[in-house]
Amino acid sequence: MTVPVREQRIDVRSERARARDLLGPLEARIMEAAWTGHLPDPFVVRDVHILLPDLAYTTVMTTVARLATKGILSVNRSHAARAHRYRVAEAPGELIERLSRAEAGQAVARFGDAALAAFAAELDRLNPAQRERLRRLAER
Template sequence: MPATQPVSGVLGPLEAEVMTVLWSRGEPMTVREVRADVNAARETPLAYTTVMTVLARLAEKGILSRVREGRGYRYEPLVGDTAGIAVREVVRGFGEAAIAGFVDEARADPKLLRRLRALLAEEP
C-alpha cells in the first residue's frame, strides 16, 4: 500500500521512494529489485550502494525486516504506511503517555472513537 500522507518528518526523500516501491510490490525484495523499480521513475539513477544503504538504515530503524538470501538480503516492510511509521515513533518515544493522548483525541471525536472501538474489538 503506497504512502498517501506527506513524508516530512517521517521519512527522508530517498527513504520515501524506497518504501513506496516496497509497499506497492507487496513482497520481499532484494536491493537489485528495489533499485530497478526506484530507477524506473527517476531521471538520474541511484547507485546500487545508495539503495543498499537506505534499505539497511530502514532495517536498523525497525521499518523493514531483512532475511539473508545468498550474499545479500530480501527486505520487507514491517509497517503498512507512513502513518504507521509515525505512530510507531510516537509510541516508542512517549510510551503510555502517547497511548493516553490517542485515546483522549478519540474521545473528542465520535467518529474516531467508533473506529477505535471497532479496532479494539477485532480479533488479533
C-alpha cells in the same frame, strides 16, 4: 461571550501518504515502491536500484539497510545467497501506529499530566464516529 470550539480536522490523506511523511525522502521512495508492489517480494538491493536508477547503488544499499534497522523492512541474511533479501515488515498503518504510540509515550514522559490533559481536550473535540474509530484503534 462564547468561544467557538475549534473543529477537529480529519486527515483525509491515505495511510501511505502519512507513512511516507514519517520517513526521509529516499526511504519514502523505496517504501512507496515496496508498499505498492513495484518491488518483488522478497527483493534485493539491485531490484530497488533498477527501479530508481537516479540513485547510486551504495545510497540505495545504505537506505535499505537503515529501513531494516528501523524495523520497516525485514532482512534475510542467507549465507547461500550473496545478496540479502528484504521484505516489508510494516504496512503503512502499522508504521503510523508504532511511531504514534512512541511519540505519545514521549510526550507523556516529558510533560506528564499536562500531555494527558491535552490529549483529553483533543478527544473532547471529536464527534462520536471519530471517537468510536479511535476506540477500535486503541484496542489493537
